[in-house]
Amino acid sequence: MILIGERINAGFKDIKEAIINKDPDPIREWAQKQTEKGATYLDVNMGTASANPDDFLWMIDTVQNEVETPICLDNNKLNVQKLAIPTCKKPPLVNSVLAIDEKMDEIFPTVAEYNASIIGLSQDAGGSPKNADDRMVQAGNVFAKAMEHGLDPDQLFLDPIVMPLKFMQEQAPEILKAAGQYTLFSDPSPHIVCGLSNISNGAKNKSLMDRTFITMLIANGADAAILDVMDDELVNAILTAELMMNRGIYADSYIEAFRG
Amino acid sequence: MILIGERINAGFKDIKEAIINKDPDPIREWAQKQTEKGATYLDVNMGTASANPDDFLWMIDTVQNEVETPICLDNNKLNVQKLAIPTCKKPPLVNSVLAIDEKMDEIFPTVAEYNASIIGLSQDAGGSPKNADDRMVQAGNVFAKAMEHGLDPDQLFLDPIVMPLKFMQEQAPEILKAAGQYTLFSDPSPHIVCGLSNISNGAKNKSLMDRTFITMLIANGADAAILDVMDDELVNAILTAELMMNRGIYADSYIEAFRG
Numbered sequence: 001m002i003l004i005g006e007r008i009n010a011g012f013k014d015i016k017e018a019i020i021n022k023d024p025d026p027i028r029e030w031a032q033k034q035t036e037k038g039a040t041y042l043d044v045n046m047g048t049a050s051a052n053p054d055d056f057l058w059m060i061d062t063v064q065n066e067v068e069t070p071i072c073l074d075n076n077k078l079n080v081q082k083l084a085i086p087t088c089k090k091p092p093l094v095n096s097v098l099a100i101d102e103k104m105d106e107i108f109p110t111v112a113e114y115n116a117s118i119i120g121l122s123q124d125a126g127g128s129p130k131n132a133d134d135r136m137v138q139a140g141n142v143f144a145k146a147m148e149h150g151l152d153p154d155q156l157f158l159d160p161i162v163m164p165l166k167f168m169q170e171q172a173p174e175i176l177k178a179a180g181q182y183t184l185f186s187d188p189s190p191h192i193v194c195g196l197s198n199i200s201n202g203a204k205n206k207s208l209m210d211r212t213f214i215t216m217l218i219a220n221g222a223d224a225a226i227l228d229v230m231d232d233e234l235v236n237a238i239l240t241a242e243l244m245m246n247r248g249i250y251a252d253s254y255i256e257a258f259r260g
Numbered sequence: 261m262i263l264i265g266e267r268i269n270a271g272f273k274d275i276k277e278a279i280i281n282k283d284p285d286p287i288r289e290w291a292q293k294q295t296e297k298g299a300t301y302l303d304v305n306m307g308t309a310s311a312n313p314d315d316f317l318w319m320i321d322t323v324q325n326e327v328e329t330p331i332c333l334d335n336n337k338l339n340v341q342k343l344a345i346p347t348c349k350k351p352p353l354v355n356s357v358l359a360i361d362e363k364m365d366e367i368f369p370t371v372a373e374y375n376a377s378i379i380g381l382s383q384d385a386g387g388s389p390k391n392a393d394d395r396m397v398q399a400g401n402v403f404a405k406a407m408e409h410g411l412d413p414d415q416l417f418l419d420p421i422v423m424p425l426k427f428m429q430e431q432a433p434e435i436l437k438a439a440g441q442y443t444l445f446s447d448p449s450p451h452i453v454c455g456l457s458n459i460s461n462g463a464k465n466k467s468l469m470d471r472t473f474i475t476m477l478i479a480n481g482a483d484a485a486i487l488d489v490m491d492d493e494l495v496n497a498i499l500t501a502e503l504m505m506n507r508g509i510y511a512d513s514y515i516e517a518f519r520g
Binding site: 170209 | 425436464468469477496509510
C-alpha cells in the first residue's frame with residue numbers, strides 16, 4: 001500500500017503557524033514522525049497560509065533536508081507545481097489535476113519529464129461526480145490523456161473523489177463501484193488513491209469510519225491513500241486488507257514486521 | 261446485516277459439557293447473551309458431543325424456551341435437519357447443504373414447506389473449491405436447484421467457503437471475487453453468508469482479521485455471517501460497512517442505536 005502522510009498541511013494549526021513564522025521545526029517533526037510510521041510519500045500543502053510559491057519550495061526543502069521520503073506536492077496551482085517538481089530529490093507525486101484537457105496538457109509533460117507521478121481526479125469543470133458512471137467517464141479521460149503524454153499506468157493515481165458519508169451517503173457505494181471499474185483500464189492497472197478522511201468529515205467515529213472505508217476500497221482495488229499514518233488501527237486494518245488481497249505473504253508477525 | 265451467533269456449538273467446551281450433562285444453563289446463557297448483542301439467528305450445533313438427534317432437539321427447545329431469536333440449525337446429517345425444522349417456532353436457517361443434487365433434493369422440499377432458509381455451500385462431492393470460477397459453478401448449481409424447488413432467492417444463503425488466510429492465502433481474493441459474482445444471480449440477489457472465523461484459523465490477530473475480512477466481503481455483497489456477536493469491534497465494523505453500502509441511514513448515534 002502506498003501511504004501518503006497527510007499531516008504537513010496548513011489545514012493543521014501547527015503547520016500553518018510554521019509557514020507564517022518560517023519555523024521549520026513542526027515540519028521537520030512531522031516529516032520524521034510520519035516517515036517512522038511507514039509513510040511512502042509525505043503530502044506537503046501550504047493551503048491558505050501563504051500565496052508565495054517560495055514558501056511552498058521552502059516547505060519541500062525543509063522536508064527533504066530531514067528525511068528521504070518522497071514528496072506528494074499538494075498545491076492547487078499548476079504553475080507552482082511545475083516550479084516545485086524539479087526541486088524534488090526523488091520523483092514526486094503531484095496532487096492533483098482535474099479531468100480537464102487544458103489542465104492535463106499543462107502538467108503532464110513536466111510529470112513525464114521528471115518521471116514523477118500524478119493524482120488524476122474524477123472531476124471536470126462540471127463539478128463533483130454524481131455517481132460511478134460519471135466517475136468512470138472522468139477517469140477514462142484522465143487515463144487516455146496520460147497515455148497520450150507517454151505516462152506509464154504506474155505513474156497515474158486515479159482518485160474517485162471521496163465525499164462525506166454523513167452528508168452524501170448515497171455516494172459511498174458509487175465511489176466503491178467506480179474504484180472497482182478503474183482496475184480494468186490496464187493490466188497492471190493505474191494506482192487507485194483517495195483522500196480518506198473526507199469519508200468521515202463531520203461525523204463521529206472518524207477513525208472507525210476511515211479504516212472501514214479504506215478496507216472496502218482496497219477490496220475494490222485501491223492501493224494508495226492520503227491518510228493519517230499516525231493512526232495505528234487504521235494502518236493495521238490496511239496491512240490486514242492487503243494480505244486478504246494476497247499482496248505480500250502472511251506471517252504471524254506481519255504487523256510487527258511493518259512497524260519494525 | 262444478518263448476524264448468526266456462533267456460540268452454541270459443542271466446539272466450545274462449556275456447550276459440549278452442557279450437552280453431555282443435559283445442563284441447560286450454558287445454552288440458556290449464550291442464547292440470552294447473543295440475543296442481547298443483536299444476533300439475528302442463533303446457530304445450534306452439537307458437534308461430536310452426541311450422535312443422538314434427541315439431544316439436538318433438546319438444544320433447540322432449550323434455546324426456544326429462553327429467547328425468541330430464530331435458530332440456525334447446524335447439523336451435518338440432513339435427516340436430523342428434517343426432524344428439527346418442524347420443531348422450530350420461527351422459520352429456521354438450515355446450515356448447510358453441499359452443491360450435490362441428491363442432497364439438495366433431499367432437504368429443499370422441507371425448507372420450502374416450512375418457509376425456512378438454507379445455506380448452500382459452494383462445494384460439491386469433489387471437495388473444496390479451488391478458485392472463484394469453481395465457486396461460481398457450485399453456487400450456480402445451488403441457485404438453479406433452489407429455484408427448481410420453488411424457493412425464493414431470499415430463502416437462499418450462498419456460502420463461498422471461507423478458508424484460513426494463514427494456510428491458503430491465495431484463496432482470500434478468490435472468495436471475495438466469488439461473492440461479488442453471487443450478487444448477479446438475481447435482483448434482489450440471494451443472501452451471501454460465510455463462516456467468518458475460518459479466515460483467522462490458526463492466525464494471530466484473529467479479531468482484526470475477522471473484522472477486516474467481513475468488511476471486504478460486505479463490499480462484495482455479503483449480508484450475513486456466522487460470527488462472534490460478542491466481539492463489539494467486529495460488530496461495529498459491520499455496522500459501519502453497511503452504512504458505506506448505503507444500507508440504513510447514517511446518524512451520529514448509529515452504534516449506540518444498534519446497541520440500545
